[in-house]
Amino acid sequence: MTVHRLRVGVVGAGVMAGIHLGNLARLGHQTFVHSESGAAALANEVGAQVCGNYSALLDAVEWVVIATPTDTHHQLALEALRRGRDVVVEKPLARTYRESAELVATAESLGRRLRPGHVVRFFPEYVHLHRAVAAGTLGELAVLRFTRAGSYPTRAGWFADLGRSGGIVFDQMIHDLDQARWLAGEVAEVSAVSRRDLSGAAPVQAAHVVLRHTSGAISLASGVWGAPNLEFRTTFSVAGTGGVLEHDSARERPSTAQLADAPPTEGLLPARDAADDPYLAELIALLDADPDRDPVVSAVDGAEAVRLAEAALASLESGQPTRLGG
Amino acid sequence: MITDRRRIRVGVLSRAHVHADGYLALLSAAPDVELYVSDPAGGAGTQDRGRHGLPPNAHYLDSYPEVFDLGMDGVVITSETRGHRALVEAAAAAGAAILCEKPLAPDATEALAISAAVRQHRVPFMIAYPVRFMSVCQELLARQAAGQLGELVAIRGTNNGKLPRERRWFVDPVESGGGALFDHVVHVADLIDALTGAAPRTVAAMTNRILHADLTGDAETGGLVLITYDSGLVAAIDCSWSQPALAPTWGGLTLDVTGTRGDVSVDAFRPSVRGLDAGSGRPIRLGYGGSGDERLIATFLETVRGRRSAEPSLEVALRTLSIVLAAAESAGTGRTVAVRPLTAP
Numbered sequence: 001m002t003v004h005r006l007r008v009g010v011v012g013a014g015v016m017a018g019i020h021l022g023n024l025a026r027l028g029h030q031t032f033v034h035s036e037s038g039a040a041a042l043a044n045e046v047g048a049q050v051c052g053n054y055s056a057l058l059d060a061v062e063w064v065v066i067a068t069p070t071d072t073h074h075q076l077a078l079e080a081l082r083r084g085r086d087v088v089v090e091k092p093l094a095r096t097y098r099e100s101a102e103l104v105a106t107a108e109s110l111g112r113r114l115r116p117g118h119v120v121r122f123f124p125e126y127v128h129l130h131r132a133v134a135a136g137t138l139g140e141l142a143v144l145r146f147t148r149a150g151s152y153p154t155r156a157g158w159f160a161d162l163g164r165s166g167g168i169v170f171d172q173m174i175h176d177l178d179q180a181r182w183l184a185g186e187v188a189e190v191s192a193v194s195r196r197d198l199s200g201a202a203p204v205q206a207a208h209v210v211l212r213h214t215s216g217a218i219s220l221a222s223g224v225w226g227a228p229n230l231e232f233r234t235t236f237s238v239a240g241t242g243g244v245l246e247h248d249s250a251r252e253r254p255s256t257a258q259l260a261d262a263p264p265t266e267g268l269l270p271a272r273d274a275a276d277d278p279y280l281a282e283l284i285a286l287l288d289a290d291p292d293r294d295p296v297v298s299a300v301d302g303a304e305a306v307r308l309a310e311a312a313l314a315s316l317e318s319g320q321p322t323r324l325g326g
Numbered sequence: 327m328i329t330d331r332r333r334i335r336v337g338v339l340s341r342a343h344v345h346a347d348g349y350l351a352l353l354s355a356a357p358d359v360e361l362y363v364s365d366p367a368g369g370a371g372t373q374d375r376g377r378h379g380l381p382p383n384a385h386y387l388d389s390y391p392e393v394f395d396l397g398m399d400g401v402v403i404t405s406e407t408r409g410h411r412a413l414v415e416a417a418a419a420a421g422a423a424i425l426c427e428k429p430l431a432p433d434a435t436e437a438l439a440i441s442a443a444v445r446q447h448r449v450p451f452m453i454a455y456p457v458r459f460m461s462v463c464q465e466l467l468a469r470q471a472a473g474q475l476g477e478l479v480a481i482r483g484t485n486n487g488k489l490p491r492e493r494r495w496f497v498d499p500v501e502s503g504g505g506a507l508f509d510h511v512v513h514v515a516d517l518i519d520a521l522t523g524a525a526p527r528t529v530a531a532m533t534n535r536i537l538h539a540d541l542t543g544d545a546e547t548g549g550l551v552l553i554t555y556d557s558g559l560v561a562a563i564d565c566s567w568s569q570p571a572l573a574p575t576w577g578g579l580t581l582d583v584t585g586t587r588g589d590v591s592v593d594a595f596r597p598s599v600r601g602l603d604a605g606s607g608r609p610i611r612l613g614y615g616g617s618g619d620e621r622l623i624a625t626f627l628e629t630v631r632g633r634r635s636a637e638p639s640l641e642v643a644l645r646t647l648s649i650v651l652a653a654a655e656s657a658g659t660g661r662t663v664a665v666r667p668l669t670a671p
Contacts, residue, residue, distance in 0.1 A: 142536035143548040143566045147482060147582070149589065191530040191662065193552045193560040197479045200586025206480030208562035210532050210550045218532040220550045220562055222482045227588045237484075239548075239568035241537060250591075320662050321530065 005029055006287060009057040010048070011076055012067035013038030014156060016090050016117075020065050021046055023280045029287075032060050035068075058083045063287060066090060067117075069158040070165050074099035077114065081106050086113040088286050092174050093302035095166055097310045100303035107299055115286040115295055116302025120175040121182065122278040122285065125247045129238060132245055133183050139242025141184045141217040146176035149224035150232040152203050160203070168205050168223045169194070169316075170309045176221035176236075177209065177312070178297075178305040183238065184217040190311035191321040202228050209312045334630055337362040337393040338384075339413050340405035341375050343427045344493055345454070345619070349402050352623040354381030359627065361385065364393045367405075390416060398422040400630035406501040407432045407508070414440045418447035423636070425452045425626040428512050429650055430643040432503030437647055437668050441640060450629050450636040453643035455516040456618030457579055459625065462594055463517060463618070466583070470521050475585030478522055481561040483514030487577030488569045489538045489547065497545045505545025507533060507653050510565035515553075515646040516638060517581055524557035526645065529652035530662040537568060551653045552662075574611035644668040 006029045010021045013035035021042060024031050031048035033039045034057040043050045051057035054076065058064065064080040065088045066073055074094040080087045081103070093116045094100040107114035120126050132138060150172070153159040165171050169192070181187060194207035204226050211219040224230070237246040275281075285296050311322040336359050338350055353361050361384045368376030377386040387393050393401075394416060400423040403413045410431055417424050424444070430453060431437035444451045457463060469475060487510065495501035502508050515526075533546035541547065548566040555561070569577040578595040595617075601610040628634045645667075652665045 140536055142534060143550065143564065143568050145484070145550075145564055149582075149584070189532075189660070191532070191552060193528075193530070193554050193562075195479050195558050195560045197477050197558070197586050200476050202586075204479045204584065204586045206560065206584050208480070208482070208552050208560055210530065210552055210562070212532050216534050216536055218534055218548060218550050220564060222480070222562055224480060224584050224589070226479075226584050227476075227586060229588055237564075239486075239537065239566065241539070243570060244568060319528070321660065 004289070006063055007032070007061045008063040008065060008287070009034065009051065009061035010065045010067060011035065011054065011057065013042045014067065017067035018042055018045070019279050020067055020283065021048060023277075023283045024065070026280065027283065032057050054079065058085060061085060063088065069156075070170060071095045071163070074103060077103050078106060081110055081112050081114065084110070084112070088115050088117055089302065090117040091302070092116075092166065092170050092306050092309060093299070094306060095164070095170070097303065097307040100306040104299045104303045114299040116297055116299065116305070117282065117286070118175065118178050118297045118301065118305065119278050119282045120179060121297050122282040124278070125249070125252070126179060129236065129245055129247070130183060133238065133240075137242055138238060138240030138245060141215070141238065141240040143239045144180055144184055144217065144219040145235075145237040146179055146220070147222045147224075147233070147235045148172055148176055149226060149230060149234075151228050151230040152205065152225040154202065166309060166313065168207050168225050169209065169312045170306070172225065173207060173209060173221050173223035174305050174309050176223070177211070177308040178301065179236070180211050180213075180219035180221060181304060181308065182301070184213045184215060184219060186214045187211045187308055187324055188214045189321045189323050190308060190315055192312040192315040194316050200227070207312070211308070333358045333360050334399040334627070335360045335362065335397060336627075336630065337364065337398045337401045337422075339364060339390055339393065339401055339403050339417075340409060341365040341368060342406045342409070342493065342495060343404035344490065345427060346404035347374055347379070348619055349404065349623060350381055350384060352620060353402070354383055356623070356627055362387060362393050362396065362398070364388065364390050366390065394420045394422075400425065400626065402626070403427060406495040407503050408436070408501045411436045411439050415443045418443040418449045421447065421449060423450040423626075423630045425454055426643070427454045428643070429503060429508050430647045432499075432501070432508070434651055434666070434668060437644060441644060441668065444640050451640040452626055452629055452636040453638050453640070454622060455513060455638045455642070456622040457513045457594060458516055458520050458638065459618035459621035460594055460616060462592055462615070466581070466590055466592055467520055469590060474587060475583060475590060476587030478557070478559050478583065478585050480584045481518055481559065482582040483517065483561065483580065484564040485510040485513050485577070485579045486564060486566055486568045488571055488573065489541070489567045491571075497541055498543055499545050502545070503650070504654055506547055506549045506565045506567045507531070507551070507650055507657070509567070511549070511551055511563055511650045511653060512646045513579060514563045514565075514581065515649045516642060518561055519642055519645055520638075521583065522555060522557060522559055524555035524559055525667070526553050526649050526652070526665045527556050528554045528662050528664055529649060529656050531653035531656040533657040537566065546657065549653070549657070551649070553649060572608070574609045575613055
């Protein structure tokens with residue numbers, strides 16, 4: 001699957017770090033891990049080498065995969081770029097647009113690759129959607145709708161800290177803000193409303209963001225961090241002059257199981273093959289050194305998504321739409 | 327007080343609205359109802375206007391005054407939106423209970439005049455929001471009333487349909503008030519109103535005219551509306567005329583409700599038999615499950631008979647229309663606007 005064995009270092013020890021590390025190992029790359037805590041346990045699963053500090057990891061690798069809390073992305077990525085490494089950064093690229101723009105400029109001036117982990121671009125339903133739009137199947141896009149809903153992330157405290165994570169808009173909805181821009185082009189205006197309710201057994205947060213694209217198309221992204229019992233569900237509906245395409249992840253399951261005795265399937269399921277694993281497909285594309293191959297998502301895309309998220313937060317603050325110049 | 331044994335007289339005023347004939351059919355089949363119709367602007371040569379294609383037991387009259395002269399217990403107003411005011415004023419003055427098509431009015435001035443007439447003459451007034459009467463919506467309201475959803479946090483609603491080409495006035499803002507905003511915001515807004523009882527506070531709307539760009543006039547065809555409520559609830563509504571003309575059904579309505587105890591998703595018009603016509607290559611979709619019209623009309627007749635109060639009421643109609651008007655203002659100005667309650671000064 002991979003031609004060239006790379007030396008790749010993963011920074012972080014959470015869920016995304018685990019996923020990327022596992023896929024890097026599957027791809028046959030030589031793997032390293034550094035994290036403030038939990039690195040050893042993670043490295044053990046795939047036989048990666050643990051690096052006690054970030055500098056040591058940077059010394060050892062060609063590529064860095066940053067899968068740490070959002071507000072650490074900028075510093076870690078900057079250091080890696082300056083050390084002459086190529087970098088994959090989990091979304092969002094950084095906590096602010098200013099930081100994101102600095103990363104883009106730094107990568108550009110140093111001639112380094114910087115790729116944001118916008119994995120939704122690799123989910124097959126979104127691949128189909130983008131291809132159809134690019135092929136002109138839907139004509140001129142008019143109204144786009146996206147939803148992304150799951151349970152409130154209580155696993156790690158930093159998610160709920162708006163200053164650290166950017167909240168639901170930066171952490172979850174950014175995927176759909178990126179999708180809207182990828183499909184319907186640059187955005188002129190962003191308007192958002194949001195609500196967080198702490199009255200129940202667990203917090204619930206939701207937001208709606210509407211975008212006016214320079215093309216005149218309008219997009220709605222809705223995000224939910226809901227009750228603990230919520231299953232993760234994404235939808236889209238994109239209407240243009242040439243037709244409509246829709247998807248609801250809750251309705252597109254190839255099988256349902258109603259079994260008398262169904263213990264958790266963790267560990268029981270075989271690994272998904274590449275065609276079925278967007279995270280694997282993403283890594284393959286992002287680490288691809290071939291200059292003629294489209295990495296699907298660029299550093300600028302990562303920065304622009306952050307810009308949209310920031311504009312949404314500004315709208316929440318001001319109670320008015322945020323206009324984007326240029 | 328009207329006794330329930332007496333036959334009641336119900337007049338359908340105008341057949342301009344696409345729902346008029348559906349209501350005629352239901353009224354025609356209702357027991358103890360004498361049905362009258364007038365459609366003076368019906369024009370010649372169409373199957374479904376004027377005196378053409380009426381149920382056999384419907385009595386056609388050439389003018390509205392002739393209908394009122396017979397003494398109506400209730401009237402159903404299915405004219406162009408711009409025509410609602412005159413008919414409401416006449417019906418209210420005649421003491422008839424009113425079922426009025428949506429949206430209530432094309433602008434605030436008309437809405438306030440309608441409100442004044444209804445209040446002055448104290449006639450029962452119902453706005454035609456059939457969706458809340460559908461079983462699936464009644465079930466959602468029951469769940470909410472039972473506390474199953476907890477506190478409501480966010481709602482996403484869609485009411486998308488085809489461009490209403492059968493009736494040109496729908497897309498003429500002078501007659502209708504506007505385009506997709508005026509056609510498709512209110513059903514979702516009504517469901518939210520019934521769920522929460524909260525008052526809408528601000529609206530941010532974006533509209534465009536990319537779909538059906540060949541339409542003359544400036545009716546919007548695409549619309550996304552964000553609403554905040556005084557309870558903290560936030561809602562988003564897609565009201566676009568985004569159902570392609572060749573789609574096998576008219577469109578649909580969905581509602582996704584997020585509360586502190588979980589989520590409920592409603593796709594009101596989903597249940598269908600599906601297939602493909604191999605000859606034409608066109609999809610087949612045969613929907614079932616009712617549209618709420620039956621219960622809407624049944625409720626109206628109960629209201630006419632004095633057995634219950636009118637619901638959805640004038641207050642609901644005014645509250646939901648205020649959202650539409652705010653959306654139009656927001657879309658036009660590019661600002662988030664405060665909802666102006668439609669109450670008499």
